[in-house]
Each structure stands twice: as C-alpha cells, then as structure tokens.
Amino acid sequence: MELDRPLRLEVIVGSVRVKRFAPVVLDWFLERARVRDTYDTAVLDLAEIPLPQDLSASQVVDSFTDRIGRADAFIVVTSEYNHGYPAALKTAFDTVKYEWRAKPVGFVAYGGMSGGLRAVEQLRQVVAELHMVSIREAVSFHQARKHFDPEDGAANDAVERMLTQLAWWADALRTQREQSPYPG
Incomplete structure (x- = not known):
C-alpha cells in the first residue's frame, strides 16, 4: 500500500497490573508493525x-485526548481478566468521546484458555458505540x-492480515474525514 504520508498508529496497552505479561506481547507486536512504512507507530501504555x-x-486527559485525535488507527493489546477486558481500557475509551470516531481499531489479545477473545468480543461492542470500525482479523495468544x-505461524499470519486490513481502513477513513467531517 503506497501512501503520501504514514498512518499514525497508536498501540494502546490495556493491562496495568503489576507483573503483567503485556510488555512481552507488545514487543512482539511492535517488532512486526514497525517494519511497515505504512505506519508511524507509537505506544499509549495505560x-x-x-x-x-x-x-x-x-492535563493528562487533555494530552491523552490530543493523541487520540491525531491518530489514524489503533491497536489494542489486551489481556482477559475474569472473562472481560481490563477496567483501565474502559476508562480510556470513556475518557475521550469524539476523537475515537471514524477510526479503525484492531485487537491483539492474550490470556488463558480463550486467549483473550472474550475480552475482544466485549470490546467490539464498546468501540461500535464510539463509532469506530473494528477490524475483523484479530490476534490471540492462548495460555500466553x-x-x-514469537514464531507462532498462525499469530504471525494473523498479524500481517490484520495490519494490512487496518491500513486499508485507516487510509479510507482518513481520506474521508479530511474531505467531510464525520456526521456522528
């Protein structure tokens, strides 16, 4: 995908627990995302x-809102706690309102038996309410x-498909937002 300027990708890390596994998954994801010229990638660690x-x-909220507003796309790295997503993620989504709209979001999840997929399915409902576009493709690490x-073929294949789909949506939505404000 050839773009006139890179897409601003914010990677949001949802877990805030002590001794969390999130940095391992985040580093794996960043290694794959940052090789693509399509993205200018940054991390928002909650x-x-x-x-x-x-x-x-x-001031913290203003700064966070500004970063969300400048982003073209998001990846949420999330764990699954008690069949749901971390509370810090809900706070992050609820803190900002309009800046999320008409932007795509993908998910990289990890957890026990479900690999974080129950958290992702719940988050899809939240992001729909925020007028975001949820990328169908997701990455999941079971029993992480x-x-x-890091060499898991299925996960590496899934992340490549997800990043490609995310770029398509991010470019399409950025172009549309620049031509006409989102009506929501």
Whole structure:
C-alpha cells in the first residue's frame, strides 16, 4: 500500500497490573508493525497514563485526548481478566468521546484458555458505540504465560492480515474525514 504520508498508529496497552505479561506481547507486536512504512507507530501504555476514574478534566486527559485525535488507527493489546477486558481500557475509551470516531481499531489479545477473545468480543461492542470500525482479523495468544511463541505461524499470519486490513481502513477513513467531517 503506497501512501503520501504514514498512518499514525497508536498501540494502546490495556493491562496495568503489576507483573503483567503485556510488555512481552507488545514487543512482539511492535517488532512486526514497525517494519511497515505504512505506519508511524507509537505506544499509549495505560499503566503510565493516570487517567482519572471519575472522568474529570485534567492535563493528562487533555494530552491523552490530543493523541487520540491525531491518530489514524489503533491497536489494542489486551489481556482477559475474569472473562472481560481490563477496567483501565474502559476508562480510556470513556475518557475521550469524539476523537475515537471514524477510526479503525484492531485487537491483539492474550490470556488463558480463550486467549483473550472474550475480552475482544466485549470490546467490539464498546468501540461500535464510539463509532469506530473494528477490524475483523484479530490476534490471540492462548495460555500466553505458559506457551507464548514469537514464531507462532498462525499469530504471525494473523498479524500481517490484520495490519494490512487496518491500513486499508485507516487510509479510507482518513481520506474521508479530511474531505467531510464525520456526521456522528
């Protein structure tokens, strides 16, 4: 895919737990995303961004909102806790409103038996309400702490398909947003 300028990709890390596995999955993903000239990739690690639980205004919120607004696409790296996604992700999505709209999002999940897929399915409902486009292709690591394999052929194939689909949507939506504001 040939673009006149790279797509701004923000990778959001959802887990904020102590001794989380997220950095392992994040590093795996970044290694694959950053080889593509299509993207200008940055990381928004929610463990490092103290978003207020009460959704009140602050400098941190303003900075976070600005980064979301400048992004063309998102990848959410999420764990699954108790059959759901981390609370920090819900706070992040609820903190910002209009800046999420008409932008694509893909998911890289990890967890136990479901590999984080239950969290992803719940997040698809949240992002739909925010007027985002959820990329059908996702990446999932089952039993990640015990069996994570960076050379997993299925995961590597899935991430390539997801990044290709994400770029297509991000370019199409960026072009449309520049021509006409999203009506939502």
